[in-house]
Amino acid sequence: MKINAQRLSQHFTQMSLIGKIGETGTCRPAHSPEEKQAFELAASWMQAAGMQTHIDNFGNLIGRLDGSKPELPVLMLGSHLDSQPYGGRFDGVAGVLCAIEAITTLVENGIKPERSIEIVSFADEEGWRFKKGLFGSKGILGMLEEGDLQRADKDGITREQALISFGCDPTKLKESEYAANSIYCFLELHIEQGPVLDWGNKPIGIVTGIAGPLWLTVKLKGMAGHTGSVPMPLRKDALLGAAKVIVGLNDIVTQVPGAPTVGTVATIDVFPASRNIIAEEVVFTLDLRDIDLERRNNYEKQVRDLISATAEQHQLTYEISVDTMSEPRYCAPWIKDIIRGECETLGVDAPELMSGPFHDALALSYACDYGMIFIRCKDGISHNPLEFSSDEDLALGTEILYGTVLKVLDKQ
Numbered sequence: 001m002k003i004n005a006q007r008l009s010q011h012f013t014q015m016s017l018i019g020k021i022g023e024t025g026t027c028r029p030a031h032s033p034e035e036k037q038a039f040e041l042a043a044s045w046m047q048a049a050g051m052q053t054h055i056d057n058f059g060n061l062i063g064r065l066d067g068s069k070p071e072l073p074v075l076m077l078g079s080h081l082d083s084q085p086y087g088g089r090f091d092g093v094a095g096v097l098c099a100i101e102a103i104t105t106l107v108e109n110g111i112k113p114e115r116s117i118e119i120v121s122f123a124d125e126e127g128w129r130f131k132k133g134l135f136g137s138k139g140i141l142g143m144l145e146e147g148d149l150q151r152a153d154k155d156g157i158t159r160e161q162a163l164i165s166f167g168c169d170p171t172k173l174k175e176s177e178y179a180a181n182s183i184y185c186f187l188e189l190h191i192e193q194g195p196v197l198d199w200g201n202k203p204i205g206i207v208t209g210i211a212g213p214l215w216l217t218v219k220l221k222g223m224a225g226h227t228g229s230v231p232m233p234l235r236k237d238a239l240l241g242a243a244k245v246i247v248g249l250n251d252i253v254t255q256v257p258g259a260p261t262v263g264t265v266a267t268i269d270v271f272p273a274s275r276n277i278i279a280e281e282v283v284f285t286l287d288l289r290d291i292d293l294e295r296r297n298n299y300e301k302q303v304r305d306l307i308s309a310t311a312e313q314h315q316l317t318y319e320i321s322v323d324t325m326s327e328p329r330y331c332a333p334w335i336k337d338i339i340r341g342e343c344e345t346l347g348v349d350a351p352e353l354m355s356g357p358f359h360d361a362l363a364l365s366y367a368c369d370y371g372m373i374f375i376r377c378k379d380g381i382s383h384n385p386l387e388f389s390s391d392e393d394l395a396l397g398t399e400i401l402y403g404t405v406l407k408v409l410d411k412q
């Protein structure tokens with residue numbers, strides 16, 4: 001291996017001490033003193049590799065290694081160092097620390113690229129503090145929305161106030177934006193956060209794309225009545241209708257064996273929620289994801305038809321509202337090819353898989369080509385102190401990332 005696996009492992013250990021909860025947990029909220037401390041530690045490693053570092057006005061940590069032709073669009077790598085409130089040691093951290101190790105190796109090998117390289121730890125990827133994620137990565141691309149700075153956390157602190165306490169100047173966000181075409185491509189290494197690689201006993205995965213979710217809210221309305229007296233054929237039971245739709249959704253998304261489609265109903269509100277009143281109104285959320293947009297659209301139609309047919313059968317009325325409709329964002333084939341080539345060189349059999357969760361790369365995909373490397377995580381557990389990826393897998397992923405960086409730099 002060209003990268004220094006021991007140094008990489010030490011960096012993970014040191015980083016895990018910041019915002020540590022329990023034995024293996026992490027709590028590093030966005031724009032918090034803990035995140036600042038994590039930035040200082042990561043910046044010290046970037047500086048040791050000869051990178052210049054600064055924190056921009058979105059609260060992103062940026063390390064830059066100037067190339068001999070700094071006017072060329074930059075090669076950007078990164079992920080995030082903020083964590084869930086009850087999170088693990090690897091989500092986001094892997095993408096920053098493995099990138100630092102890859103670039104440190106490049107510098108130690110005396111490679112002087114023409115293209116400048118930047119490593120970014122994006123601010124507030126997780127999104128729980130202000131209930132909206134990808135703040136830093138959307139920010140640098142000018143993709144923030146009205147009111148984003150006024151969103152408040154549970155203590156009433158707004159994003160704007162949090163940024164000011166972090167040392168940022170929210171009146172100068174424009175100065176921290178990247179001009180169009182100033183980023184050549186973006187590489188993100190991330191733990192899978194799902195069980196596919198671990199079940200398949202594969203250390204590394206090549207990401208095909210990030211499946212944008214379709215989020216619907218479905219409301220079914222029937223008629224309340226006494227559960228002891230209204231005969232079955234005369235009922236308008238909204239919860240029974242919802243149950244059929246939930247089961248039907250599961251059938252729809254599992255039509256094609258082995259396909260990555262996922263469909264979930266995870267919240268349900270019942271009115272009036274009394275054990276002896278037939279449910280009059282049921283509202284539930286529906287989450288449908290697929291990397292194949294045509295299939296997702298087809299399944300959406302099947303779900304809508306099912307809701308309509310179920311409503312008719314049980315004499316219900318219904319409303320469907322669309323909360324989010326994101327399109328899948330595909331990794332650049334040329335970057336996937338490079339990653340696959342690096343895996344083959346190292347004798348790693350890396351399957352392709354889609355990312356169900358979103359990552360900073362989703363925002364970057366609107367500005368440049370991107371590629372992602374997934375690292376196996378034990379039992380697919382993430383957003384949990386039990387989250388675990390082995391030193392060996394992380395080192396292997398970093399070696400592949402390093403080789404990918406070299407090939408991307410060679411490509412002009």
Ligand SMILES: [Zn+2]
Nearest residue numbers: 091092125359
């Ligand atoms: Zn993450």
